[in-house]
Amino acid sequence: MGILKKIKKHFERKEKLKDLQTQDIVNIHLYDAAKKTILFASRDFPAHDKESGANRLKELILIYKELGYNCILFAPHIFEDNSYVKFYQQHNVIVYIENNKYKNIYAFISSFKNIDYVWFNGPLALNLFYKKMKSILPRTRFIYDMVDIHFLRFKRAIELEPSRISLKKNYKHFFRLETVIAPQLDYIIAISDKEKEIMAQYADKKKIITVSNIHYPKIDISERKNFSESKGIIFIGSIHEPNIDAVKFLYEKIMPLVWKTNPELEVSIIGNVAEKLDIKQYPKFKFLGFVESIEALFMNSKIMVAPLRFGAGVKGKIGQAFEYYFPVVTTDIGAEGMKLTDQKNVLIANDEKSFAEAILQLNTNEELWNTLSQNSIDSLRAFSPEEVKEKLKTL
Known part of the structure:
Protein backbone atom coordinates (compact mmCIF):
# COMPACT_ATOMS: atom_id res chain seq x y z
CA MET A 1 0.00 0.00 0.00
CA ILE A 214 -17.74 -28.64 3.19
CA HIS A 215 -21.09 -29.56 1.70
CA TYR A 216 -24.22 -31.32 2.91
CA PRO A 217 -27.80 -31.62 1.60
CA LYS A 218 -29.75 -28.41 2.13
CA ILE A 219 -33.12 -29.93 1.18
CA ASP A 220 -34.83 -33.30 0.87
CA ILE A 221 -34.84 -34.56 -2.72
CA SER A 222 -38.65 -34.59 -2.68
CA GLU A 223 -38.64 -30.80 -2.27
CA ARG A 224 -37.00 -29.97 -5.59
CA LYS A 225 -38.81 -29.77 -8.94
CA ASN A 226 -38.71 -33.00 -10.91
CA PHE A 227 -37.40 -33.43 -14.45
CA SER A 228 -40.54 -32.31 -16.28
CA GLU A 229 -41.18 -29.36 -13.95
CA SER A 230 -37.67 -27.88 -13.98
CA LYS A 231 -36.25 -25.82 -16.82
CA GLY A 232 -33.32 -23.67 -17.84
CA ILE A 233 -29.57 -23.55 -17.29
CA ILE A 234 -27.67 -21.93 -14.41
CA PHE A 235 -24.05 -20.80 -14.09
CA ILE A 236 -22.84 -19.32 -10.81
CA GLY A 237 -19.54 -17.57 -10.28
CA SER A 238 -17.57 -14.72 -8.74
CA ILE A 239 -15.16 -12.41 -10.57
CA HIS A 240 -12.30 -14.96 -10.73
CA GLU A 241 -10.64 -15.25 -14.15
CA PRO A 242 -11.74 -18.91 -14.68
CA ASN A 243 -15.39 -17.88 -14.24
CA ILE A 244 -15.08 -14.94 -16.64
CA ASP A 245 -13.56 -17.24 -19.24
CA ALA A 246 -16.28 -19.86 -18.62
CA VAL A 247 -19.09 -17.37 -19.32
CA LYS A 248 -17.40 -16.27 -22.56
CA PHE A 249 -16.80 -19.89 -23.61
CA LEU A 250 -20.40 -20.79 -22.81
CA TYR A 251 -21.86 -17.88 -24.79
CA GLU A 252 -19.51 -17.78 -27.77
CA LYS A 253 -18.82 -21.47 -28.36
CA ILE A 254 -21.21 -23.81 -26.53
CA MET A 255 -24.67 -22.24 -26.53
CA PRO A 256 -24.74 -21.41 -30.28
CA LEU A 257 -24.52 -25.18 -30.87
CA VAL A 258 -27.24 -25.84 -28.26
CA TRP A 259 -29.53 -23.12 -29.64
CA LYS A 260 -29.39 -24.66 -33.12
CA THR A 261 -31.34 -27.59 -31.67
CA ASN A 262 -33.22 -25.84 -28.86
CA PRO A 263 -33.39 -22.06 -29.38
CA GLU A 264 -35.70 -21.62 -26.37
CA LEU A 265 -33.26 -22.90 -23.74
CA GLU A 266 -32.57 -20.05 -21.27
CA VAL A 267 -29.30 -19.40 -19.44
CA SER A 268 -29.12 -17.45 -16.16
CA ILE A 269 -25.85 -16.21 -14.66
CA ILE A 270 -25.68 -15.77 -10.87
CA GLY A 271 -22.94 -13.85 -9.06
CA ASN A 272 -20.72 -10.83 -9.48
CA VAL A 273 -18.87 -12.30 -12.48
CA ALA A 274 -21.00 -9.87 -14.52
CA GLU A 275 -18.99 -6.97 -13.07
CA LYS A 276 -16.04 -8.03 -15.24
CA LEU A 277 -18.11 -8.46 -18.41
CA ASP A 278 -19.75 -6.10 -20.86
CA ILE A 279 -23.17 -7.73 -20.54
CA LYS A 280 -24.41 -5.96 -23.69
CA GLN A 281 -22.29 -8.48 -25.58
CA TYR A 282 -24.33 -11.33 -24.03
CA PRO A 283 -27.94 -10.36 -24.88
CA LYS A 284 -29.26 -13.94 -24.72
CA PHE A 285 -28.00 -14.50 -21.16
CA LYS A 286 -29.93 -13.35 -18.12
CA PHE A 287 -27.53 -11.78 -15.59
CA LEU A 288 -29.01 -11.95 -12.09
CA GLY A 289 -26.03 -10.61 -10.10
CA PHE A 290 -25.84 -11.42 -6.40
CA VAL A 291 -28.81 -13.53 -5.31
CA GLU A 292 -29.38 -13.58 -1.54
CA SER A 293 -30.93 -17.05 -1.61
CA ILE A 294 -30.11 -19.37 -4.50
CA GLU A 295 -32.43 -22.11 -3.22
CA ALA A 296 -35.42 -21.41 -5.49
CA LEU A 297 -33.25 -21.05 -8.60
CA PHE A 298 -31.37 -24.28 -7.90
CA MET A 299 -34.56 -26.21 -7.11
CA ASN A 300 -36.44 -25.00 -10.20
CA SER A 301 -33.71 -25.11 -12.86
CA LYS A 302 -32.81 -28.19 -14.87
CA ILE A 303 -29.04 -28.00 -15.43
CA MET A 304 -26.03 -26.45 -13.71
CA VAL A 305 -23.13 -25.84 -16.09
CA ALA A 306 -19.48 -25.22 -15.17
CA PRO A 307 -17.50 -25.04 -18.46
CA LEU A 308 -14.20 -24.23 -16.73
CA ARG A 309 -11.15 -24.39 -19.00
CA PHE A 310 -8.58 -23.54 -16.33
CA GLY A 311 -8.41 -23.09 -12.58
CA ALA A 312 -7.40 -25.20 -9.61
CA GLY A 313 -8.83 -26.58 -6.40
CA VAL A 314 -12.26 -28.04 -5.69
CA LYS A 315 -15.08 -26.07 -7.27
CA GLY A 316 -17.62 -24.92 -4.70
CA LYS A 317 -20.28 -24.28 -7.32
CA ILE A 318 -20.45 -28.00 -8.13
CA GLY A 319 -20.70 -29.07 -4.49
CA GLN A 320 -23.35 -26.37 -4.05
CA ALA A 321 -25.38 -27.90 -6.89
CA PHE A 322 -25.22 -31.33 -5.26
CA GLU A 323 -26.66 -29.82 -2.06
CA TYR A 324 -29.88 -29.26 -4.05
CA TYR A 325 -29.82 -32.50 -6.12
CA PHE A 326 -29.10 -30.31 -9.14
CA PRO A 327 -27.53 -32.18 -12.13
CA VAL A 328 -24.24 -30.77 -13.43
CA VAL A 329 -22.37 -30.63 -16.73
CA THR A 330 -18.72 -29.67 -16.30
CA THR A 331 -15.17 -30.24 -17.55
CA ASP A 332 -12.28 -32.29 -16.17
CA ILE A 333 -11.02 -29.05 -14.59
CA GLY A 334 -14.43 -28.48 -12.97
CA ALA A 335 -14.61 -32.03 -11.60
CA GLU A 336 -10.98 -32.08 -10.45
CA GLY A 337 -10.32 -33.35 -6.94
CA MET A 338 -13.92 -34.41 -6.29
CA LYS A 339 -13.70 -38.11 -7.25
CA LEU A 340 -16.68 -37.83 -9.60
CA THR A 341 -17.59 -40.33 -12.31
CA ASP A 342 -18.90 -39.28 -15.70
CA GLN A 343 -22.53 -40.34 -16.29
CA LYS A 344 -22.91 -41.28 -12.60
CA ASN A 345 -22.25 -38.10 -10.60
CA VAL A 346 -21.90 -35.51 -13.39
CA LEU A 347 -21.53 -35.24 -17.15
CA ILE A 348 -17.98 -34.35 -18.19
CA ALA A 349 -17.16 -32.69 -21.52
CA ASN A 350 -14.08 -30.68 -22.47
CA ASP A 351 -14.76 -29.09 -25.86
CA GLU A 352 -17.67 -27.01 -27.11
CA LYS A 353 -19.20 -29.75 -29.27
CA SER A 354 -19.26 -32.45 -26.57
CA PHE A 355 -20.34 -29.91 -23.93
CA ALA A 356 -23.29 -28.78 -26.08
CA GLU A 357 -24.22 -32.42 -26.71
CA ALA A 358 -24.13 -33.13 -22.96
CA ILE A 359 -26.47 -30.19 -22.25
CA LEU A 360 -28.93 -31.35 -24.91
CA GLN A 361 -28.76 -34.94 -23.67
CA LEU A 362 -29.38 -33.99 -20.04
CA ASN A 363 -32.19 -31.63 -21.02
CA THR A 364 -34.12 -34.45 -22.74
CA ASN A 365 -33.06 -37.67 -20.98
CA GLU A 366 -35.16 -38.04 -17.84
CA GLU A 367 -33.50 -41.28 -16.73
CA LEU A 368 -30.01 -39.76 -16.89
CA TRP A 369 -31.18 -36.57 -15.16
CA ASN A 370 -32.71 -38.61 -12.32
CA THR A 371 -29.54 -40.70 -11.98
CA LEU A 372 -27.35 -37.63 -11.52
CA SER A 373 -29.85 -35.98 -9.18
CA GLN A 374 -30.26 -39.05 -6.97
CA ASN A 375 -26.49 -39.66 -6.82
CA SER A 376 -25.93 -36.22 -5.29
CA ILE A 377 -25.83 -37.82 -1.82
CA ASP A 378 -22.97 -40.07 -2.95
CA SER A 379 -21.25 -37.08 -4.57
CA LEU A 380 -21.36 -35.14 -1.27
CA ARG A 381 -20.14 -37.89 1.05
CA ALA A 382 -16.46 -36.87 1.00
CA PHE A 383 -17.38 -33.26 1.85
Whole structure:
Protein backbone atom coordinates (compact mmCIF):
# COMPACT_ATOMS: atom_id res chain seq x y z
CA MET A 1 0.00 0.00 0.00
CA GLY A 2 1.40 3.41 -1.00
CA ILE A 3 2.03 6.19 1.52
CA LEU A 4 -0.93 8.29 0.31
CA LYS A 5 -3.29 5.33 0.63
CA LYS A 6 -1.99 4.64 4.14
CA ILE A 7 -2.60 8.25 5.16
CA LYS A 8 -6.10 8.13 3.67
CA LYS A 9 -6.87 4.84 5.48
CA HIS A 10 -5.59 6.32 8.75
CA PHE A 11 -7.97 9.28 8.61
CA GLU A 12 -10.89 7.17 7.39
CA ARG A 13 -10.34 4.82 10.35
CA LYS A 14 -10.14 7.76 12.77
CA GLU A 15 -13.39 9.28 11.50
CA LYS A 16 -15.24 5.97 11.49
CA LEU A 17 -14.16 5.11 15.04
CA LYS A 18 -15.21 8.58 16.15
CA ASP A 19 -18.71 7.78 14.88
CA LEU A 20 -18.88 4.19 16.12
CA GLN A 21 -17.00 4.61 19.43
CA THR A 22 -15.80 0.99 19.24
CA GLN A 23 -13.81 0.33 22.40
CA ASP A 24 -12.83 -3.34 22.15
CA ILE A 25 -12.85 -6.57 20.16
CA VAL A 26 -16.19 -8.23 19.36
CA ASN A 27 -16.96 -11.08 21.81
CA ILE A 28 -13.57 -10.82 23.56
CA HIS A 29 -15.44 -11.40 26.84
CA LEU A 30 -16.13 -14.96 25.63
CA TYR A 31 -12.43 -15.86 25.65
CA ASP A 32 -11.80 -18.91 27.85
CA ALA A 33 -8.18 -19.37 28.98
CA ALA A 34 -8.80 -23.09 29.53
CA LYS A 35 -9.42 -23.64 25.81
CA LYS A 36 -7.02 -23.69 22.88
CA THR A 37 -7.15 -20.62 20.65
CA ILE A 38 -6.97 -20.34 16.87
CA LEU A 39 -6.72 -17.06 14.95
CA PHE A 40 -8.03 -17.05 11.37
CA ALA A 41 -6.34 -14.36 9.25
CA SER A 42 -7.83 -13.40 5.88
CA ARG A 43 -7.07 -10.62 3.42
CA ASP A 44 -10.83 -10.09 2.93
CA PHE A 45 -13.57 -10.58 5.47
CA PRO A 46 -15.46 -13.77 4.49
CA ALA A 47 -18.75 -12.96 2.75
CA HIS A 48 -20.02 -16.53 3.01
CA ASP A 49 -23.16 -16.00 0.93
CA LYS A 50 -21.24 -14.55 -2.03
CA GLU A 51 -18.18 -16.73 -2.54
CA SER A 52 -17.59 -20.46 -2.04
CA GLY A 53 -14.13 -20.03 -0.48
CA ALA A 54 -15.60 -17.67 2.12
CA ASN A 55 -18.37 -20.17 2.83
CA ARG A 56 -15.76 -22.89 3.36
CA LEU A 57 -13.89 -20.67 5.82
CA LYS A 58 -17.13 -20.02 7.70
CA GLU A 59 -17.79 -23.76 7.99
CA LEU A 60 -14.22 -24.40 9.20
CA ILE A 61 -14.54 -21.74 11.90
CA LEU A 62 -17.84 -23.19 13.09
CA ILE A 63 -16.32 -26.69 13.22
CA TYR A 64 -13.45 -25.39 15.35
CA LYS A 65 -16.05 -23.83 17.64
CA GLU A 66 -17.68 -27.26 17.96
CA LEU A 67 -14.27 -28.74 18.78
CA GLY A 68 -14.05 -26.39 21.76
CA TYR A 69 -11.62 -23.73 20.51
CA ASN A 70 -11.61 -19.99 21.09
CA CYS A 71 -11.94 -18.78 17.49
CA ILE A 72 -10.69 -15.32 16.52
CA LEU A 73 -11.37 -13.96 13.04
CA PHE A 74 -9.34 -11.12 11.53
CA ALA A 75 -9.33 -9.23 8.23
CA PRO A 76 -7.99 -5.68 7.87
CA HIS A 77 -10.11 -2.50 7.83
CA ILE A 78 -13.30 -4.11 9.18
CA PHE A 79 -15.65 -2.22 11.50
CA GLU A 80 -18.36 -3.39 13.88
CA ASP A 81 -21.22 -2.22 11.65
CA ASN A 82 -20.28 -4.78 8.98
CA SER A 83 -23.19 -7.24 8.53
CA TYR A 84 -20.84 -10.24 8.37
CA VAL A 85 -19.27 -9.22 11.67
CA LYS A 86 -22.74 -9.42 13.17
CA PHE A 87 -23.14 -12.96 11.78
CA TYR A 88 -19.96 -14.15 13.52
CA GLN A 89 -20.87 -12.26 16.68
CA GLN A 90 -24.11 -14.23 16.82
CA HIS A 91 -22.10 -17.47 16.48
CA ASN A 92 -19.85 -16.55 19.45
CA VAL A 93 -16.73 -16.01 17.34
CA ILE A 94 -14.26 -13.38 18.58
CA VAL A 95 -13.83 -10.86 15.76
CA TYR A 96 -10.94 -8.40 15.58
CA ILE A 97 -12.43 -5.13 14.33
CA GLU A 98 -10.98 -1.64 14.15
CA ASN A 99 -11.23 -0.24 17.68
CA ASN A 100 -9.93 2.45 20.03
CA LYS A 101 -8.07 0.03 22.31
CA TYR A 102 -5.56 -1.43 19.83
CA LYS A 103 -3.80 0.35 16.98
CA ASN A 104 -3.83 -2.79 14.81
CA ILE A 105 -3.91 -6.60 14.89
CA TYR A 106 -0.22 -6.73 15.82
CA ALA A 107 -0.79 -4.61 18.92
CA PHE A 108 -3.62 -6.95 19.88
CA ILE A 109 -1.66 -10.20 19.50
CA SER A 110 1.40 -8.64 21.18
CA SER A 111 -0.64 -8.03 24.33
CA PHE A 112 -2.86 -11.11 24.02
CA LYS A 113 -0.30 -13.73 22.93
CA ASN A 114 -2.41 -16.71 24.05
CA ILE A 115 -2.75 -18.04 20.51
CA ASP A 116 -2.00 -21.70 19.80
CA TYR A 117 -2.59 -21.64 16.04
CA VAL A 118 -2.79 -19.06 13.26
CA TRP A 119 -4.67 -20.15 10.12
CA PHE A 120 -3.86 -18.11 6.99
CA ASN A 121 -6.75 -18.16 4.54
CA GLY A 122 -5.06 -18.21 1.13
CA PRO A 123 -1.79 -16.79 -0.23
CA LEU A 124 -2.76 -13.12 0.09
CA ALA A 125 -3.15 -13.49 3.86
CA LEU A 126 0.10 -15.46 4.02
CA ASN A 127 1.92 -12.74 2.12
CA LEU A 128 0.51 -9.90 4.22
CA PHE A 129 0.63 -11.25 7.77
CA TYR A 130 2.90 -14.29 8.24
CA LYS A 131 6.30 -12.66 8.69
CA LYS A 132 5.24 -10.15 11.36
CA MET A 133 2.91 -12.54 13.20
CA LYS A 134 5.69 -15.13 13.33
CA SER A 135 8.02 -12.60 14.95
CA ILE A 136 5.40 -11.71 17.59
CA LEU A 137 4.24 -15.29 18.24
CA PRO A 138 7.37 -17.50 18.08
CA ARG A 139 5.75 -20.46 19.88
CA THR A 140 2.52 -20.43 17.87
CA ARG A 141 1.94 -23.07 15.18
CA PHE A 142 1.16 -21.67 11.73
CA ILE A 143 -1.19 -23.20 9.18
CA TYR A 144 -1.39 -22.23 5.52
CA ASP A 145 -4.73 -23.01 3.89
CA MET A 146 -4.08 -22.92 0.14
CA VAL A 147 -7.79 -22.82 -0.81
CA ASP A 148 -6.39 -23.91 -4.16
CA ILE A 149 -2.93 -23.96 -5.75
CA HIS A 150 -2.82 -20.47 -7.20
CA PHE A 151 0.33 -20.94 -9.27
CA LEU A 152 -1.32 -23.97 -10.92
CA ARG A 153 -4.36 -21.86 -11.81
CA PHE A 154 -2.16 -19.26 -13.52
CA LYS A 155 -0.02 -21.90 -15.22
CA ARG A 156 -3.15 -23.32 -16.84
CA ALA A 157 -4.35 -19.84 -17.81
CA ILE A 158 -1.01 -19.18 -19.54
CA GLU A 159 -1.56 -22.30 -21.65
CA LEU A 160 -4.75 -20.69 -23.02
CA GLU A 161 -3.35 -17.14 -23.30
CA PRO A 162 0.47 -17.41 -23.56
CA SER A 163 0.95 -13.74 -24.51
CA ARG A 164 -0.65 -12.23 -21.38
CA ILE A 165 2.16 -10.73 -19.29
CA SER A 166 -0.04 -10.32 -16.18
CA LEU A 167 -0.63 -14.08 -16.01
CA LYS A 168 3.11 -14.76 -16.08
CA LYS A 169 3.75 -12.20 -13.32
CA ASN A 170 1.04 -13.72 -11.15
CA TYR A 171 2.39 -17.21 -11.78
CA LYS A 172 5.89 -16.21 -10.58
CA HIS A 173 4.51 -14.38 -7.53
CA PHE A 174 2.29 -17.24 -6.35
CA PHE A 175 4.84 -19.92 -7.22
CA ARG A 176 7.29 -18.32 -4.79
CA LEU A 177 4.66 -17.89 -2.07
CA GLU A 178 3.38 -21.45 -2.35
CA THR A 179 6.64 -23.34 -2.93
CA VAL A 180 9.18 -21.27 -0.93
CA ILE A 181 7.26 -19.50 1.87
CA ALA A 182 4.41 -21.96 2.54
CA PRO A 183 6.71 -24.95 3.27
CA GLN A 184 8.20 -22.95 6.18
CA LEU A 185 4.91 -23.19 8.09
CA ASP A 186 3.91 -26.04 10.41
CA TYR A 187 1.02 -27.28 8.27
CA ILE A 188 -0.22 -26.84 4.71
CA ILE A 189 -3.90 -27.45 3.98
CA ALA A 190 -4.54 -28.82 0.49
CA ILE A 191 -8.05 -28.73 -0.96
CA SER A 192 -7.80 -32.22 -2.53
CA ASP A 193 -5.57 -35.28 -2.52
CA LYS A 194 -4.50 -34.39 -6.05
CA GLU A 195 -3.24 -30.98 -4.93
CA LYS A 196 -1.60 -32.64 -1.91
CA GLU A 197 0.46 -34.76 -4.31
CA ILE A 198 1.46 -31.69 -6.32
CA MET A 199 2.54 -29.80 -3.18
CA ALA A 200 4.51 -32.82 -1.95
CA GLN A 201 7.06 -31.92 -4.64
CA TYR A 202 7.84 -28.73 -2.70
CA ALA A 203 7.08 -29.46 0.97
CA ASP A 204 7.33 -32.29 3.49
CA LYS A 205 4.35 -34.52 2.72
CA LYS A 206 3.86 -35.21 6.44
CA LYS A 207 2.84 -31.60 7.06
CA ILE A 208 0.31 -31.49 4.17
CA ILE A 209 -3.27 -32.35 5.13
CA THR A 210 -6.26 -32.52 2.80
CA VAL A 211 -9.24 -30.51 4.04
CA SER A 212 -11.71 -30.05 1.23
CA ASN A 213 -14.86 -28.00 0.82
CA ILE A 214 -17.74 -28.64 3.19
CA HIS A 215 -21.09 -29.56 1.70
CA TYR A 216 -24.22 -31.32 2.91
CA PRO A 217 -27.80 -31.62 1.60
CA LYS A 218 -29.75 -28.41 2.13
CA ILE A 219 -33.12 -29.93 1.18
CA ASP A 220 -34.83 -33.30 0.87
CA ILE A 221 -34.84 -34.56 -2.72
CA SER A 222 -38.65 -34.59 -2.68
CA GLU A 223 -38.64 -30.80 -2.27
CA ARG A 224 -37.00 -29.97 -5.59
CA LYS A 225 -38.81 -29.77 -8.94
CA ASN A 226 -38.71 -33.00 -10.91
CA PHE A 227 -37.40 -33.43 -14.45
CA SER A 228 -40.54 -32.31 -16.28
CA GLU A 229 -41.18 -29.36 -13.95
CA SER A 230 -37.67 -27.88 -13.98
CA LYS A 231 -36.25 -25.82 -16.82
CA GLY A 232 -33.32 -23.67 -17.84
CA ILE A 233 -29.57 -23.55 -17.29
CA ILE A 234 -27.67 -21.93 -14.41
CA PHE A 235 -24.05 -20.80 -14.09
CA ILE A 236 -22.84 -19.32 -10.81
CA GLY A 237 -19.54 -17.57 -10.28
CA SER A 238 -17.57 -14.72 -8.74
CA ILE A 239 -15.16 -12.41 -10.57
CA HIS A 240 -12.30 -14.96 -10.73
CA GLU A 241 -10.64 -15.25 -14.15
CA PRO A 242 -11.74 -18.91 -14.68
CA ASN A 243 -15.39 -17.88 -14.24
CA ILE A 244 -15.08 -14.94 -16.64
CA ASP A 245 -13.56 -17.24 -19.24
CA ALA A 246 -16.28 -19.86 -18.62
CA VAL A 247 -19.09 -17.37 -19.32
CA LYS A 248 -17.40 -16.27 -22.56
CA PHE A 249 -16.80 -19.89 -23.61
CA LEU A 250 -20.40 -20.79 -22.81
CA TYR A 251 -21.86 -17.88 -24.79
CA GLU A 252 -19.51 -17.78 -27.77
CA LYS A 253 -18.82 -21.47 -28.36
CA ILE A 254 -21.21 -23.81 -26.53
CA MET A 255 -24.67 -22.24 -26.53
CA PRO A 256 -24.74 -21.41 -30.28
CA LEU A 257 -24.52 -25.18 -30.87
CA VAL A 258 -27.24 -25.84 -28.26
CA TRP A 259 -29.53 -23.12 -29.64
CA LYS A 260 -29.39 -24.66 -33.12
CA THR A 261 -31.34 -27.59 -31.67
CA ASN A 262 -33.22 -25.84 -28.86
CA PRO A 263 -33.39 -22.06 -29.38
CA GLU A 264 -35.70 -21.62 -26.37
CA LEU A 265 -33.26 -22.90 -23.74
CA GLU A 266 -32.57 -20.05 -21.27
CA VAL A 267 -29.30 -19.40 -19.44
CA SER A 268 -29.12 -17.45 -16.16
CA ILE A 269 -25.85 -16.21 -14.66
CA ILE A 270 -25.68 -15.77 -10.87
CA GLY A 271 -22.94 -13.85 -9.06
CA ASN A 272 -20.72 -10.83 -9.48
CA VAL A 273 -18.87 -12.30 -12.48
CA ALA A 274 -21.00 -9.87 -14.52
CA GLU A 275 -18.99 -6.97 -13.07
CA LYS A 276 -16.04 -8.03 -15.24
CA LEU A 277 -18.11 -8.46 -18.41
CA ASP A 278 -19.75 -6.10 -20.86
CA ILE A 279 -23.17 -7.73 -20.54
CA LYS A 280 -24.41 -5.96 -23.69
CA GLN A 281 -22.29 -8.48 -25.58
CA TYR A 282 -24.33 -11.33 -24.03
CA PRO A 283 -27.94 -10.36 -24.88
CA LYS A 284 -29.26 -13.94 -24.72
CA PHE A 285 -28.00 -14.50 -21.16
CA LYS A 286 -29.93 -13.35 -18.12
CA PHE A 287 -27.53 -11.78 -15.59
CA LEU A 288 -29.01 -11.95 -12.09
CA GLY A 289 -26.03 -10.61 -10.10
CA PHE A 290 -25.84 -11.42 -6.40
CA VAL A 291 -28.81 -13.53 -5.31
CA GLU A 292 -29.38 -13.58 -1.54
CA SER A 293 -30.93 -17.05 -1.61
CA ILE A 294 -30.11 -19.37 -4.50
CA GLU A 295 -32.43 -22.11 -3.22
CA ALA A 296 -35.42 -21.41 -5.49
CA LEU A 297 -33.25 -21.05 -8.60
CA PHE A 298 -31.37 -24.28 -7.90
CA MET A 299 -34.56 -26.21 -7.11
CA ASN A 300 -36.44 -25.00 -10.20
CA SER A 301 -33.71 -25.11 -12.86
CA LYS A 302 -32.81 -28.19 -14.87
CA ILE A 303 -29.04 -28.00 -15.43
CA MET A 304 -26.03 -26.45 -13.71
CA VAL A 305 -23.13 -25.84 -16.09
CA ALA A 306 -19.48 -25.22 -15.17
CA PRO A 307 -17.50 -25.04 -18.46
CA LEU A 308 -14.20 -24.23 -16.73
CA ARG A 309 -11.15 -24.39 -19.00
CA PHE A 310 -8.58 -23.54 -16.33
CA GLY A 311 -8.41 -23.09 -12.58
CA ALA A 312 -7.40 -25.20 -9.61
CA GLY A 313 -8.83 -26.58 -6.40
CA VAL A 314 -12.26 -28.04 -5.69
CA LYS A 315 -15.08 -26.07 -7.27
CA GLY A 316 -17.62 -24.92 -4.70
CA LYS A 317 -20.28 -24.28 -7.32
CA ILE A 318 -20.45 -28.00 -8.13
CA GLY A 319 -20.70 -29.07 -4.49
CA GLN A 320 -23.35 -26.37 -4.05
CA ALA A 321 -25.38 -27.90 -6.89
CA PHE A 322 -25.22 -31.33 -5.26
CA GLU A 323 -26.66 -29.82 -2.06
CA TYR A 324 -29.88 -29.26 -4.05
CA TYR A 325 -29.82 -32.50 -6.12
CA PHE A 326 -29.10 -30.31 -9.14
CA PRO A 327 -27.53 -32.18 -12.13
CA VAL A 328 -24.24 -30.77 -13.43
CA VAL A 329 -22.37 -30.63 -16.73
CA THR A 330 -18.72 -29.67 -16.30
CA THR A 331 -15.17 -30.24 -17.55
CA ASP A 332 -12.28 -32.29 -16.17
CA ILE A 333 -11.02 -29.05 -14.59
CA GLY A 334 -14.43 -28.48 -12.97
CA ALA A 335 -14.61 -32.03 -11.60
CA GLU A 336 -10.98 -32.08 -10.45
CA GLY A 337 -10.32 -33.35 -6.94
CA MET A 338 -13.92 -34.41 -6.29
CA LYS A 339 -13.70 -38.11 -7.25
CA LEU A 340 -16.68 -37.83 -9.60
CA THR A 341 -17.59 -40.33 -12.31
CA ASP A 342 -18.90 -39.28 -15.70
CA GLN A 343 -22.53 -40.34 -16.29
CA LYS A 344 -22.91 -41.28 -12.60
CA ASN A 345 -22.25 -38.10 -10.60
CA VAL A 346 -21.90 -35.51 -13.39
CA LEU A 347 -21.53 -35.24 -17.15
CA ILE A 348 -17.98 -34.35 -18.19
CA ALA A 349 -17.16 -32.69 -21.52
CA ASN A 350 -14.08 -30.68 -22.47
CA ASP A 351 -14.76 -29.09 -25.86
CA GLU A 352 -17.67 -27.01 -27.11
CA LYS A 353 -19.20 -29.75 -29.27
CA SER A 354 -19.26 -32.45 -26.57
CA PHE A 355 -20.34 -29.91 -23.93
CA ALA A 356 -23.29 -28.78 -26.08
CA GLU A 357 -24.22 -32.42 -26.71
CA ALA A 358 -24.13 -33.13 -22.96
CA ILE A 359 -26.47 -30.19 -22.25
CA LEU A 360 -28.93 -31.35 -24.91
CA GLN A 361 -28.76 -34.94 -23.67
CA LEU A 362 -29.38 -33.99 -20.04
CA ASN A 363 -32.19 -31.63 -21.02
CA THR A 364 -34.12 -34.45 -22.74
CA ASN A 365 -33.06 -37.67 -20.98
CA GLU A 366 -35.16 -38.04 -17.84
CA GLU A 367 -33.50 -41.28 -16.73
CA LEU A 368 -30.01 -39.76 -16.89
CA TRP A 369 -31.18 -36.57 -15.16
CA ASN A 370 -32.71 -38.61 -12.32
CA THR A 371 -29.54 -40.70 -11.98
CA LEU A 372 -27.35 -37.63 -11.52
CA SER A 373 -29.85 -35.98 -9.18
CA GLN A 374 -30.26 -39.05 -6.97
CA ASN A 375 -26.49 -39.66 -6.82
CA SER A 376 -25.93 -36.22 -5.29
CA ILE A 377 -25.83 -37.82 -1.82
CA ASP A 378 -22.97 -40.07 -2.95
CA SER A 379 -21.25 -37.08 -4.57
CA LEU A 380 -21.36 -35.14 -1.27
CA ARG A 381 -20.14 -37.89 1.05
CA ALA A 382 -16.46 -36.87 1.00
CA PHE A 383 -17.38 -33.26 1.85
CA SER A 384 -19.46 -33.80 4.98
CA PRO A 385 -18.76 -31.70 8.10
CA GLU A 386 -18.09 -34.95 10.00
CA GLU A 387 -15.37 -35.95 7.51
CA VAL A 388 -13.71 -32.53 7.78
CA LYS A 389 -13.99 -32.49 11.58
CA GLU A 390 -12.01 -35.73 11.80
CA LYS A 391 -9.28 -34.25 9.58
CA LEU A 392 -9.02 -31.11 11.72
CA LYS A 393 -8.60 -33.19 14.87
CA THR A 394 -5.27 -34.44 13.47
CA LEU A 395 -3.70 -30.95 13.54
